[in-house]
Amino acid sequence: MSLTAYLDKGASLGPDAPCLTSGDRSMTYAEVQRHSRRVAGALTRSGVLPGDAVAVLSTNDPVSFAGVFGIARAGAVWCPVNPRNEAEENRELLDLFGCTALLYQRSYAPLVAAIRDRLPRLTILVCLDGEGDRGDPSLTEWLAAGPEAASPEATGPGAAPPGGLVMLVGTGGTTGRPKGVRLTDRNVETMSALTLMSYPFRGRPRYLALAPLTHAAGVLCFPVMALGGEVVVMPAPDLGDFLALVERRRITHTFLPPTLVYALLAHPDLDTTDLASLQCLWYGAAPMSAHRLEEAIRRIGPVLGQLFGQSEAPMMISTMSPAEHLRPDGSPALERFASAGRPTPLTTVAVMDPGGRLLPAGERGEIVVRGSLVMDGYHRDPQATAEAGRFGWHHTGDIGYLDDDGWLYLVDRAKDMIISGGFNVYSAEVEQALLAHPTVQDCAVIGLPDEKWGERVVAVVQPRAGTSPDPADLRAFARSRIGGVKAPKEVLVWDDLPRSKVGKVLKPDIRSRLLPGQEGAPGPGG
Structure with missing residues (x-):
């Protein structure tokens, strides 16, 4: 199953039903199908071959996501690129994937300008919403340069890339150079089947995508489309x-x-x-x-x-x-x-x-x-x-x-387990205890070097609005729930915690700000 199979299945249940919506603008299933065929034809005319990697750099946007089905219909491999990554991380991912084409929004032209000269295989660049960097064609110009639609027979659901590869997903670079996860049509088909058999779906679903479509919010669209559902896209969270x-x-x-x-x-x-x-x-x-x-x-x-x-x-x-x-x-x-x-x-x-x-x-x-x-x-x-x-x-x-x-x-x-005084302390267990306190909005627990304990348990908490957590009270609260060995030896209160592009707390950032010799470690309330 190519990714287009989910779109085409939904279209078979009602081509005029809304498929992708943002604000007052909505694309029907038939319109997304037509757009995907035009994108597939343009990719093929531009020299993209089955199995080539094509990246999309965009905020949450219906037209950008509709282009994903054009990539799939051409037999190419979708590479979702998170626009909140640092430019160098995105360059490393595009280089690793060997991307030959990039579809990007105009607001990311500076990022594209910073990396394109160091990506020799990247020869096709298209701006999704206007003229792009160095005169890159707009999506409208690019699509108009050839036939209105590619032949469905030439670019139908059967045009799967070699080996069934449909997605290349970056893992992020928090532990060094980012890796690329190879996801096949069978992986996505299994995930979609498990979604449909594990959760309630009554009638045509209406799915609201607030989180980035480059991550979980994006792949959850496929089972929704298989039921002919509507995906409502939020451009900002x-x-x-x-x-x-x-x-x-x-x-x-x-x-x-x-x-x-x-x-x-x-x-x-x-x-x-x-x-x-x-x-x-x-x-x-x-x-x-x-x-x-x-x-x-x-x-x-x-x-x-x-x-x-x-x-x-x-x-x-x-x-x-x-x-x-x-x-x-x-x-x-x-x-x-x-x-x-x-x-x-x-x-x-x-x-x-x-x-x-x-x-x-x-x-x-x-x-x-x-x-x-x-x-x-x-x-x-x-x-x-x-x-x-x-x-x-x-x-x-x-x-x-x-x-x-x-x-x-x-x-x-595994990498977050703390060994303190010869005992294994699981940070998630300490975090669960602290999150039960009425003044704690969110928290992160890490281990820092300690001469006595080997590692000491340190908690950084974000307060709920209108509260002022007391570190001594929080330590006592945790001790009463999980005991003195696991309870944090130190509690810090920060206004907010560093987070990744998808909202995960970044423990490596916290650790680097707290280790001796590191600058910029905020104190309580900082």
Whole structure:
């Protein structure tokens, strides 16, 4: 299945139905199909071959995302590029992918100008919304240079690239040079099937994409389109606009990372907004406070749906549907709120020790995965591919365990585990304890070098609006919940925490600002 199969399936259910919407502008399924054929024809005329990598550099925008289906229809490989990356990181990714074409918005012309001369294979550049850098043609000019539409027979759903590769996704450069994840048509098909079988979908869905389409919000569009649903695209992540759109557009599905769920709970319009249309509000990409999850279900409704995955095994390693958040009597199932759900039907999940031994229920080790959800490997990096796939399983880098009933629990990223006084301290467990405090909006726990303890547990907290957390009180609160060994030895209060482009807290940034000799470490309130 090419990516165009999801669009074409939706069109078969109603070509005049709205497909991609932003503001007052909407493209029907038939219009997106026609646009995709024109983009496919233009790519082919420009010299793009099946299997070539084509990058899109854009904010959330319907025309930009519609172009993705043109890339797929030409048999090329979509490379979503996050516009909030640093220019050098994007240059490294485009070089790694061997991109021959780049479609970009005019606002990113300075970024393009900074990298294009060092990308010799990049010969086709098109500005999506006007004339671009150095006279690059606008999308309108580029499409008008040839036939209005490419032949459906030549550029139909069967024009899949060699090996079924449909996406190249950058992992980010927080641990060195970024890697490229190779996702095939089978990976996306498996993810879409798991989405449709794991969560409620009644009628034609209306999906609100607030998070970047370059990440989870983008791939969730495919199962929505398979049902003929409408994707409402938000160009900027404003929670006031988000709430207004849910009410006005009668949104049925959306996705928010936990940090934005926390911010939503603090928004003054939440309790006066009609959210009755929601069938599923997905959350994932980072652990969520069980305490705040209970609050979210009470105030937003019994529509929260968890997903756990990663770029290498997209989205659906394990899931917890809205119904599974509740007991049979309708009360919150608090006993499983700290879990990441159950392994999905088309994946096999286990827990492994460093020597490759699979561990029994209750024992902690690295979470490993098998199945058609798992990537085709890292692009042009056989060593990293072999390392991630040792012992015949994909290694997620997450530490966790399975309980006797098959529920999966994540306790930390392997790289974030702290060894203090000879004891393993899992930062996620400390964060869960602190997030239960009424003055804490968000927090991050890291280990810093310590002569006595080896590593000391340090927490940096972001206060809820209108509160002034007391570090001594927070230390005592954590100690009462998880004991003195795990409780932080030090608590700092910052106005905000450094975050990635998708809202994840950046622990490496926090660590670098707190290590001795590093400048710019803000003190309490800084």
